Amino acid sequence: MILDTEYPQFEIQDTLALSQLLKKINKNGIKILEIGSWTGTSTLTLAQWARKNNGRVQVVDTFQGSEGTRLKELAKNNKIYDLFIKNTKEYSDIIDIGVYSSIYMPYFLRYHKFDFIFIDGDHRYKEFKKDLENCYKRLNDGGILCGHDMDRRFEEIDFKIPDEAYEHDEYNHIHVGVSRALKEFGKEYNIVSKIWWMIK
DSSP states (O other): OOOOTTSOOOOHHHHHHHHHHHTTOOOTTOEEEEEOOTTSHHHHHHHHHHHHTTOEEEEEOOSSOOTTSHHHHHHHHSOHHHHHHHHTGGGTTTEEEEOSOGGGHHHHTTTOOEEEEEEOSOOSHHHHHHHHHHHHHTEEEEEEEEESOOOSOGGGOOSOOOGGGGGSSOBTTBOHHHHHHHHHHOOOOEEETTEEEEEO
């Protein structure tokens, strides 16, 4: 696994949490969708489970980082896509790569449905909310929809959030856009480590 301390990666507890969630969908031919893969740390966990169950993983990422984040700056001087390919080469036969913004996912994957969807793309409120809505529509009944960077439930945030904060990846070290969008989505969800998840 090619890693660099400059590239944010999954914490080990997040990897373990994602692995436990995957085990809830013990299905032959499992179809997995990942929104936001970056250098492939989480993709490897998804691909390992897909391999065990004769499944496939579809990833969607621009590999350019989200607007207003440090990742955007890193992507200007580093070939993130090439890193992803190197890191996931062991599973290249079961990983399908869509190099485009997730806003186009409903079009490119309009004939596809998935059993497990993991969202870790743009964390700004409007962008994440759209990913949440679009991914739920692409999820099979009984499937799991989950995502990264759930720092705190919206109702548990104990400071005032200015409107402009939702236009950024995070505010006061909290991904407030993720918290707000999940509350407004109105579906019951659980949290394990920093991963939120729900069953359709």
